[in-house]
Amino acid sequence: MSTRFAAAFAKPHPALVAFITAGDGNTAANLDALVAGGADVIELGMPFTDPMADGPAIQQANLRSLAKGTTTADIFATAAAFRQRHPDTPLVLMGYANPMTIRGGDWFAAECAKAGVDGVICVDVPAEEDPELGPALRAAGIDLIRLATPTTDTARLPAVLNGAGGFLYYVSVAGITGQQQAAQASIDEAVARLKAATDLPVAVGFGVRTPQQAAEIAKVADGVVVGSALVELVAQHGDAAAPHVEAFTRTLANAIHSAKEIAA
Amino acid sequence: MTDAPTLPNSLRSGPDDRGHFGQFGGRYVAETLMPLILDLERHYRAAQADPAFKAQFDYLLKNYVGRPSPLWLAQRLTDHLGGAKIYLKREDLNHTGAHKINNCIGQILLAKRMGKTKIIAETGAGQHGVATATVAALFGLPCTIFMGAVDVARQQPNVFRMKLLGAEVVAVESGAKTLKDAMNEALRHWVANVHDTFYIIGTVAGPHPYPQLVRDFQSVIGDEAREQILEAEGRLPDMLIAPVGGGSNAIGLFHPFLDDTDVEIVGVEAAGEGLDGKHAASLAGGRPGILHGNRTYLLQDEDGQITEAHSISAGLDYPGIGPEHSWLHDIGRVRYEPVTDEEALTSFQKLTKLEGIIPALESAHAIAAAERIAPTLGKDKIIIVNCSGRGDKDIFTVADALGVKL
Numbered sequence: 001m002s003t004r005f006a007a008a009f010a011k012p013h014p015a016l017v018a019f020i021t022a023g024d025g026n027t028a029a030n031l032d033a034l035v036a037g038g039a040d041v042i043e044l045g046m047p048f049t050d051p052m053a054d055g056p057a058i059q060q061a062n063l064r065s066l067a068k069g070t071t072t073a074d075i076f077a078t079a080a081a082f083r084q085r086h087p088d089t090p091l092v093l094m095g096y097a098n099p100m101t102i103r104g105g106d107w108f109a110a111e112c113a114k115a116g117v118d119g120v121i122c123v124d125v126p127a128e129e130d131p132e133l134g135p136a137l138r139a140a141g142i143d144l145i146r147l148a149t150p151t152t153d154t155a156r157l158p159a160v161l162n163g164a165g166g167f168l169y170y171v172s173v174a175g176i177t178g179q180q181q182a183a184q185a186s187i188d189e190a191v192a193r194l195k196a197a198t199d200l201p202v203a204v205g206f207g208v209r210t211p212q213q214a215a216e217i218a219k220v221a222d223g224v225v226v227g228s229a230l231v232e233l234v235a236q237h238g239d240a241a242a243p244h245v246e247a248f249t250r251t252l253a254n255a256i257h258s259a260k261e262i263a264a
Numbered sequence: 265m266t267d268a269p270t271l272p273n274s275l276r277s278g279p280d281d282r283g284h285f286g287q288f289g290g291r292y293v294a295e296t297l298m299p300l301i302l303d304l305e306r307h308y309r310a311a312q313a314d315p316a317f318k319a320q321f322d323y324l325l326k327n328y329v330g331r332p333s334p335l336w337l338a339q340r341l342t343d344h345l346g347g348a349k350i351y352l353k354r355e356d357l358n359h360t361g362a363h364k365i366n367n368c369i370g371q372i373l374l375a376k377r378m379g380k381t382k383i384i385a386e387t388g389a390g391q392h393g394v395a396t397a398t399v400a401a402l403f404g405l406p407c408t409i410f411m412g413a414v415d416v417a418r419q420q421p422n423v424f425r426m427k428l429l430g431a432e433v434v435a436v437e438s439g440a441k442t443l444k445d446a447m448n449e450a451l452r453h454w455v456a457n458v459h460d461t462f463y464i465i466g467t468v469a470g471p472h473p474y475p476q477l478v479r480d481f482q483s484v485i486g487d488e489a490r491e492q493i494l495e496a497e498g499r500l501p502d503m504l505i506a507p508v509g510g511g512s513n514a515i516g517l518f519h520p521f522l523d524d525t526d527v528e529i530v531g532v533e534a535a536g537e538g539l540d541g542k543h544a545a546s547l548a549g550g551r552p553g554i555l556h557g558n559r560t561y562l563l564q565d566e567d568g569q570i571t572e573a574h575s576i577s578a579g580l581d582y583p584g585i586g587p588e589h590s591w592l593h594d595i596g597r598v599r600y601e602p603v604t605d606e607e608a609l610t611s612f613q614k615l616t617k618l619e620g621i622i623p624a625l626e627s628a629h630a631i632a633a634a635e636r637i638a639p640t641l642g643k644d645k646i647i648i649v650n651c652s653g654r655g656d657k658d659i660f661t662v663a664d665a666l667g668v669k670l
Contacts, residue, residue, distance in 0.1 A: 102568030
């Protein structure tokens, strides 16, 4: 695991993992706002024309970004500049297989390393297609963050964990981003099951919109992922979203960070 | 379904156990869907080994779809072109008017076998949507069809047909609001409803095992054509021609002939306004990438963003192609040729006047390629063209293109 992930999940409180889409609004200012607001891990979404796992909020963010002409080179430049400004905050690129693999997995992994990216989440490369990205990322010292879902049963879990790094992202609902919320009891049960199977920190996301929800999840998980609710602030406030993003991030971070005490 | 034995060095033995045809195919889906995809594969293997499944499939194709479809010697077209003898495989005469129903019958039998109680599908022109709604009605299962809002507007008769058949039609407002976006939305719905929902994919694309199972269900086209041409001519044809969007009718015709090296095979891609303009020719104008669960040739920019396809034929208006076609293209077993909107329109009218057969605009692309090729071949040569669907659905589009007000 990268030292930045290790440090983020070794804090005496659960982590806020905050997502925004690259190239949507003033991305640099919004990233700074996430850090200032108390986010522990940043996920930077790589826009794609066909975001099959995303709900309307992130779909629209993808289209807004692409309409402005955002390129992969722009995203790596944004990441590299972020790393200059924030040497300690873990940065994850999250997106879809085609933009990540179009120039080859090795190229992508090398660019991630150059830009100071710590981890990669690729929504449509399951464990079965690991050769597409996994070996290149691991060779470059980048963590491949795997997703587990309510449909990932115990028999399948070892395959998902094989080659996984950074943290395990538990997709709490069978569905798309930003839609319905999972029942807390099902999250408690799933996190317990996952934590029994891996030493990786477990972060829970999909459908988490409010500080109250985030706090409930933070009682059992190592991290809570919030995306659509932040992206909606960018949609609403455009280039002037940063103060709103920072304020909302702070309410989320306060709720998550005080949800439970973790013995250091 | 085809049950011919395949040899180790056969071109018919793919995909491998991970769903790859060479570098193409695979299972590029979200983790939520992965267990379901694996389950579907297990059930499909069991169904393949179950004589009762094949018997029910064959029964429905014969008595409900009306198979076998005729192999028609298009004598007037042949005389007009003055070259090779042209036979038409009449998939347009199937129930619901196209080859799509073959696959839908197979998949709904699988859905029943897996205990799924709801059906979803994507559709472009509406032919696959109508075929899916039809089998859902036949089996009494609720059905939701995802269709781009642009396609809903330009294919109103098919939208109404689907509704009459009891399906709910969801107009998809995302992206360019056409087939690609309908497929995205169907995948989003599926991921949220995997426990009880079966997704009937309409072409030989998507994650493994779809490209394989759709091909197997459609191979009835080639199996029949082979038997029929042997009966009519006492020999195999010299050439096969079929239109390729995703490529299910084409692979259905081609697959049983892949190992017959003397049979030349031509797939026809939609060149739209021309290859230097807007088109849907993924092989001629695209390169390999990953979309909708499989690696295949795609229309895309240098960053891997998918670009919009264009064809006058809504059924060919897709920026990708089935992975097995990509492989057959790369190994050179099948030659893929582009045909423009204009050429297809001309052939649409020509076949209608010469043979009294109104072809689908998709099929008209194959007819156009035949018109180009047949005169260059001797009169002793034989071509089979897949008339994959009937053109009634296209009369509004054609009238519009010809400047006729209906």
